[in-house]
Amino acid sequence: MEYFKITVGAIGWTLEALGVLVIVIGSVIAIARFVRRWRLDDEDGQAYREFRVRLGRSILVGLEFLIAGDIIRTVVVDQTLEGLGGLAIIIFLRILLSFSLFLEIEGRWPWQPPPDRPSS
Known part of the structure; x- marks a missing residue:
C-alpha cells in the first residue's frame, strides 16, 4: 500500500508540474506573439485582445492540471x-478563477451557447 501512495503522490506532483509548465510555456508564447504582432501593426488594439485570450487559455488549461494533481494527492x-x-478551498478558488477567466475570454458563461449557435 505504501508503494501505491508513493506512486500516486508522484503522479499528482507530475500533474501539478505539468500545470505550471503549461502556464509558463503558454505565457511565453502569448507574450512572443503579442510583441511580434504589436511591432508589425496594431492600430486597432487587436494584438492586446489576442494576447489576453491566449494567456487566459493557457492559464485555464494549467489550472485544470493543477486541480487534477491536488485531487489525486x-x-x-x-x-x-x-x-x-x-x-x-483550493478547488473552490481555482474554479472561481476558471469561471472568471472563461467569462473574460469568451464574453459568456461556460453553460451559455456561443453567440453564433442558437440555443435549443
Whole structure:
C-alpha cells in the first residue's frame, strides 16, 4: 500500500508540474506573439485582445492540471480532514478563477451557447 501512495503522490506532483509548465510555456508564447504582432501593426488594439485570450487559455488549461494533481494527492496520499478542507478551498478558488477567466475570454458563461449557435 505504501508503494501505491508513493506512486500516486508522484503522479499528482507530475500533474501539478505539468500545470505550471503549461502556464509558463503558454505565457511565453502569448507574450512572443503579442510583441511580434504589436511591432508589425496594431492600430486597432487587436494584438492586446489576442494576447489576453491566449494567456487566459493557457492559464485555464494549467489550472485544470493543477486541480487534477491536488485531487489525486489529497484523496489518495493525504487522507485527513484538514487535507480535505484545504483541497475544498483550493478547488473552490481555482474554479472561481476558471469561471472568471472563461467569462473574460469568451464574453459568456461556460453553460451559455456561443453567440453564433442558437440555443435549443
